[in-house]
Amino acid sequence: MGLEFAILGPLRAWHDGHERALGRPQQRALLCALLLAPGELVPTQRLIAALWGEDEEEWPKDPVGQIGTHAHRLRKALDAAPDALLGSSGGYRLAVAREAVDVFRYEDEAARAATVLRGAPEEARGLARTALGRWTGTPLDGVPGPLARRTRDRLAASRHAARMTLYKAELALGRHAEALPALRELVAAHPEDEEAHRLCLLALYRCGRRPEALALFAALRERLDRRLGIDPGGPVTALYGRIRRDDRSLAVPVPPRRPLRPCQLPPDIPDLVGRGAQVREAERLLRAGAGSPVVALSGPYGTGTSTLAVHLAHRVRDAFPDGQLYARGDAAGDVREVMAGFLRSLGERPPEGACAGALGARYRAALAGRRVLVLLDGAPEPGALLPGVAGCAALVTETGGELAAEVARLRIGPLEPDDAYELLARIAGPDRIHRESGAARELAALCGHLPARLRSAAARLAARPQWSVADLVGRLSA
16 A cells, blocks of 8 residues: 555545654645655755745754754654655655645546546546545645645645536536535635636526526626726626526537447456566556557567557556557558547547548547547557547557657566466466476476467366376477
């Protein structure tokens, strides 16, 4: 489980599920500065400014020494691995994953909600509700220092924007009655926020409360004129005009067509063994959450790159809720056929007679705003089939097709001897293999510790219970 932290409320920390007492306020302020740059070396000068500001007259007598003292106490408080909080002459680094800090999970979910709002309001609503549910109070409550104050202000604005995304999604889904009480509270808390008023006006009108909507706009116009000497802006004024005319087109919209979510992955392999380092690295890259990552697996025939790619795709499919596309080289046809098939799977109609370039543009437009994983197992021209759209990712088995230099390449080799032995046991039966462990290890070596050969050999044993492992070793040696 490791270290986990909460910022969206009082600053809290857990190590292996046990909450840690974080000590003095300045100690917590140092932790705040490190958590906002997870895994990065934060220069000492930046830490000093985070705790005491830029004005040297406000600094304590020995700020560098005090930072060191706070870091020492913080390391003990976290009760973590010795290298979790590392110090150097240049600064300090907290070795913690970005996803272990709640604020980054919140920001990813809120950003994703805003991105998919137009095309998938139901998903946007779910993401926004999940993001807002992470809040437990005032961020960094009680943590001193300029950085903590700035972070509180920034997150307050972000929370307001996430709420607006949620209410827009609810209005798009016809949930105006459900959204109205919260919108009334929002305009009371932000009496000059025109967008909040616009959403509240629309909710009131759809709830059959047109006079209240007109009165709310009048109050906004009077308030802006009195305090700022301006009139309400175009969007809220335009909506007010439509409500005055009782424009029936403001009625609840028809729910948008639910986009198709293809799930084309082949079945996972239940007896995959080994590859732990490659699996962890590939999963980390595919779940990165930024850009459009591409992971390419390569290795000699028999190393099981296809099997591993399918297994990886199943492991990360939860990170790509809008679907998974799959193309295999021996069944894919040319690149235009693959693109046309992908478009149909995404609910789009491919244009007749279009060239590869036009199909590619339509394909990437269909992926925009979605989180889709594309698995290309020896597919033709893999470079042309990469999504290239933020939020999507690709997993490729390399067969010599041209790929961009920035692709993350993982080399797959033979299994470790112990893993090869374990694969034989899983397929041929553990009792049978363990009885002849020496012969089984010899068999694994004869197979070059290659998964494809190991599976073939183990399947022969499983189909012939009268054979011993030594019998098969003799046959293969001969």
